[in-house]
Amino acid sequence: MVVRVRAYRFRAYCSNTTARVLKTQLEKACKLYNTLLHAEQEEYEKNKRTMNKTELRQLALDLRKRNTEFQALHSQVAQQVAERFYQARQRFLEGLANKPKKKKPHRYLSLVYPQSGWKLSDVREVGLGKNKKKRRARLYLSKIGFFTLILHRELPLERVSQVCVKLDPSGRIHVIFLVEEAETLGQSSKEPKNAVGVDLGITRLATLSDGRYLENPKPLERSLERIRMLQRTLSRKRFLSNNWLKTKTKLAKEHEHLKDFRRDLFFKLGALLAQEYDLLVLEDLDVQGLIQSGTKKRRLRLHDSSFSELRRILEWEFLKRGKLVLPVPAYNTSRECFLCGGINRNLTLEDRVFHCAHCGFSLDRDLNASLVLLKRAGWVPPAVPAVELHPIPPLPALGLVGRHGGVMRQEAPPFMAG
Numbered sequence: 196m197v198v199r200v201r202a203y204r205f206r207a208y209c210s211n212t213t214a215r216v217l218k219t220q221l222e223k224a225c226k227l228y229n230t231l232l233h234a235e236q237e238e239y240e241k242n243k244r245t246m247n248k249t250e251l252r253q254l255a256l257d258l259r260k261r262n263t264e265f266q267a268l269h270s271q272v273a274q275q276v277a278e279r280f281y282q283a284r285q286r287f288l289e290g291l292a293n294k295p296k297k298k299k300p301h302r303y304l305s306l307v308y309p310q311s312g313w314k315l316s317d318v319r320e321v322g323l324g325k326n327k328k329k330r331r332a333r334l335y336l337s338k339i340g341f342f343t344l345i346l347h348r349e350l351p352l353e354r355v356s357q358v359c360v361k362l363d364p365s366g367r368i369h370v371i372f373l374v375e376e377a378e379t380l381g382q383s384s385k386e387p388k389n390a391v392g393v394d395l396g397i398t399r400l401a402t403l404s405d406g407r408y409l410e411n412p413k414p415l416e417r418s419l420e421r422i423r424m425l426q427r428t429l430s431r432k433r434f435l436s437n438n439w440l441k442t443k444t445k446l447a448k449e450h451e452h453l454k455d456f457r458r459d460l461f462f463k464l465g466a467l468l469a470q471e472y473d474l475l476v477l478e479d480l481d482v483q484g485l486i487q488s489g490t491k492k493r494r495l496r497l498h499d500s501s502f503s504e505l506r507r508i509l510e511w512e513f514l515k516r517g518k519l520v521l522p523v524p525a526y527n528t529s530r531e532c533f534l535c536g537g538i539n540r541n542l543t544l545e546d547r548v549f550h551c552a553h554c555g556f557s558l559d560r561d562l563n564a565s566l567v568l569l570k571r572a573g574w575v576p577p578a579v580p581a582v583e584l585h586p587i588p589p590l591p592a593l594g595l596v597g598r599h600g601g602v603m604r605q606e607a608p609p610f611m612a613g
């Protein structure tokens with residue numbers, strides 16, 4: 196039996212006092228992290244050795260005992276800081292990451308409670324109508340205080356292995372429960388009847404091999420524009436000054452808005468595809484075609500993280516329903532002709548239409564790519580592809596309700612007011 200760790204993430208609300216306590220604790224944890232980093236460096240210079248996990252944890256506890264400042268932290272939280280430093284250093288030693296650096300307080304934003312120091316109580320139903328399953332609960336974190344959680348999904352409380360409280364840069368708070376679950380997702384034994392190839396892109400978020408596509412929605416474009424503007428503003432402010440921090444928070448809010456909007460959209464697209472198809476064919480994970488020059492590069496940076504998220508969400512929606520996902524090599528997908536397999540080397544990023552010099556075939560560039568993916572999955576593409584493209588109508592109109600019920604919520608629910 197495969198056991199995997201799944202994260203359950205909930206929005207949390209607290210009083211201003213509790214929020215201030217959380218912020219102070221994050222500062223202390225950051226300071227502790229930097230102290231450990233410093234101690235490790237000294238140890239290395241003196242004795243040419245690195246400390247192991249137990250030593251680091253013990254050191255964190257000793258520091259907490261000696262220093263009243265660190266006593267604000269729960270002892271397990273302090274050990275968890277050591278654990279985090281240890282993991283960062285291990286990743287560096289294994290060549291997977293850069294050397295751990297001194298952390299800046301505005302970047303240290305989460306605390307972890309491993310087994311004890313937290314308690315969930317007072318779970319009650321609050322949802323109405325289609326939100327009927329929604330419940331509210333109180334979470335007590337030792338040394339910090341009480342939080343109100345909105346439980347929008349079932350939480351297997353008895354299997355929670357650790358609790359993490361996370362302050363978003365915009366000031367929102369989330370609580371993440373890690374739960375160890377037996378892997379229940381079986382691959383279906385049924386032979387898949389129909390397959391869809393999906394090409395992910397920038398101008399169009401997704402182009403399906405059946406000729407439909409999902410445009411970059413207008414709110415998303417506007418959000419991207421605002422982010423670019425704020426980034427310019429931020430670069431003119433003095434680093435870590437008050438105005439810099441203010442702009443930084445604004446920017447963080449916009450980033451989060453964008454992220455939520457995307458997630459919501461991706462889940463809806465995933466649900467739509469998984470309802471219609473048995474097999475999903477995607478490009479393999481190493482993000483291709485991101486080697487670009489100049490201003491384009493910056494534009495792409497806003498997108499590339501969302502590609503992997505879209506992929507993850509689409510995969511999840513299929514696997515959840517016991518359906519199949521097949522990643523195929525992405526190499527040259529946009530340059531290959533799906534009909535004859537000829538390669539068009541002259542195709543540039545600006546070309547929206549693919550012309551094949553070998554067989555004379557022309558087709559929309561992204562549609563051709565999605566058909567190539569399907570072919571690489573061993574699927575016989577339709578003899579005559581859909582030559583005309585159709586936009587997917589705004590997804591809520593399809594009667595699909597996403598995780599957020601199709602409505603973005605920025606403010607606290609009414610029962611939290613006052």
Ligand SMILES: [Zn+2]
Nearest residue numbers: 532535551554
């Ligand atoms: Zn051709």
